[in-house]
Amino acid sequence: MKKPKNPAGLRFLCVLTAALVTTTAQAQSDLSSGAVFSTGPSFAQRDGRALYEAICQGCHMPDAKGAVGAGRYPALAGNANLAAARYPATVVVNGLRAMPAFGDQLDDQQIAEVVNYVRSHFGNDFKDLLDAGTVKSLRPK
Amino acid sequence: MSTPATPASMTRRELLTLIGSVAGSSASYTAMAGMGLTTPSNYTGPIKLEGDPKGASVLILGAGLAGMVAAYELRKVGYKVRVLEYNTRAGGRNWTLRGGDSYTELGGITQTCGFDKGLYINPGPWRIPHHHHGVLDYCRRFGVALEPYVQVNYNALVHSTKAFGGKPQRFREIQSDYQGQIAELLAKATQQHKLDELVTKEDQEMLLESLKDWGALDEHHAYAPGRESSERRGYEKLPGGGVSAVPVFSKNIIPFSPLLHSQLWGAIGAGQNFEMQTMLFQPVGGMDKIGDAFKRQVNDLIQYNAKVTRIQQAPGKVTVSYVDAVKGGAPRTATADWCLCTIPLSVLSQIEIDVGDDMQAAINAVPYAASTKVGLQFKRRFWEEDEHIYGGITYTDLPIRVIAYPNNGYHSAGKGVLLGGYMFGPNAYEFTSLPPAERVRRAVEYGAQIHPQYKTEFDNGIAVAWHRVPWTLGCLGVWTDERRAEHYQNLCQIDGRFLVAGEHASYIPGWQEGAVLSSLDAITRLHQRVVA
Incomplete structure (x- = not known):
């Protein structure tokens, strides 16, 4: 896995996290529940549900119904924009407006897994599966 | 290595005094900045907005530090100011x-x-x-x-689950032992003539002297148990008073290889970063004492619970629609000659707004x-x-x-x-x-x-x-060099009668200083436009 870029705009983050960073994605067993926290700059979770619960539900919420404040997080539940798997995959790889890109923190297989999970849960019932090769083709050249 | 350009008989401070006395204080300041005693900042003291805005009105969106700086300064020079704030409190991310x-x-x-x-x-x-x-x-x-x-x-401590059996280490000991053993290594390399091609004979002598000082090495240029190392990493038994006063030097220096592999050296450098230096x-x-202080100045201008839903520009005015953030209901509008918007881009990128394509692209470009x-x-x-x-x-x-x-x-x-x-x-x-x-x-x-x-x-x-957090949807705007090259200047322009300010419109993202400097820059440019 390639090392994430470290652009000047991320200087603030790097300073604060103070460099106790390894370059491979490893998991730290949580003490009581068996869930995992990542130890490096990439996410350690492998399957779609674990990835959703570690990342996506922070904003899109555990029920995938989104949330509304001064702005909003769109619902992923029953979301017609998920019809073509390449669209959510592109958003995960590249980000969209305020949503950060995850292309540097997730590998192709992880992105395929989480997209497939969202497209087959929360009232979504898309049968076709996204594969890692397709995700690879969506990455910036 | 070069010798100092300043004559040894004159200290740098004396030289500055001389320059100052001959050419006045601004010459002294410029000289000091050139010599690294001070660093020029975008902040040049309390803002001076000269010229009469002739009753021009500014609608400010957001009562965080950027918004309140603008409200305070613009009212002071005669603008009609009103602030819309989503929250029930002022301060934004300045929060306790x-x-x-x-x-x-x-x-x-x-x-x-x-x-x-x-x-x-x-x-x-x-x-x-x-x-x-x-x-x-x-x-x-x-x-x-x-x-x-x-x-x-x-x-304090530095800790790795993968080093020293997961036992937390003292910052002091890691810092001293890391620096000391690097100094010893470099001293050895120097003494064994391994640096001869890189460092002149005269410089080697000074280098050895400085390594001793920098690394707390003993007279043999070793970082070893004893007075020098104990003065850095601490004592096994501290110097005391009376009959039991005799100190015991520290013996348990952490060997170099495990120290390197612990990666704990990565945890001792944060305070050397410019933004973290003492x-x-x-x-x-x-922290909200700062927001409170601004609020005392401008609270009468702030309308709370106002959720902005639309920003419209028409010739000569800006109209902002907003709803009650708690109860919702029918939109109300506020109109002004100008609009300074400090709403985080995470939220602003979701609000329908009449700006050109370049500014809209900039608003949409920054993840949080x-x-x-x-x-x-x-x-x-x-x-x-x-x-x-x-x-x-x-x-x-x-x-x-x-x-x-x-x-x-x-x-x-x-x-x-x-x-x-x-x-x-x-x-x-x-x-x-x-x-x-x-x-x-x-x-x-x-x-x-x-x-x-x-x-x-x-x-x-x-x-x-x-x-x-309902009013920011994220901690700070994350810029990259590529994003800045494409969008930053477009974000900071005055588009019709609309402009933005906030940490997201600064080169100090995530810091309050970015919000303040961005706001001061925005109102300076706005004022120039108004009085032109």
């Missing part, structure tokens, strides 16, 4: 949580802070570098009392970072009582990443509050995704690996995950 405060995050979970009187956490900014001249000058002008913020504490400050009583802070109250200040850690920060590779000790109230009886976690990156997302009570529970569980006292002394906690 104390006992009794309630906070409801996106998803609807409300936490009520259970801290004792006088105890708090700053979920957002918590330190002010000494070179953040804009923020500091407003503190001075508004009488906001400051106290030292401790970034580097040699008696001196740093914090307001006495909580995840970050989480966890405040933990304990029944006693065990870090001080048991471990003599007074302020500062412990760094760890555990998912909490940080334990920060309070930089005030030392030796207070009663309870104390730690920052029990401060994450960016994957751990910030993972903590955001947990319910607040789980974030607190896990911060306690992990922190107990560093301070076992957690298990018996924990009292209560509160956790703020910035992606769940």
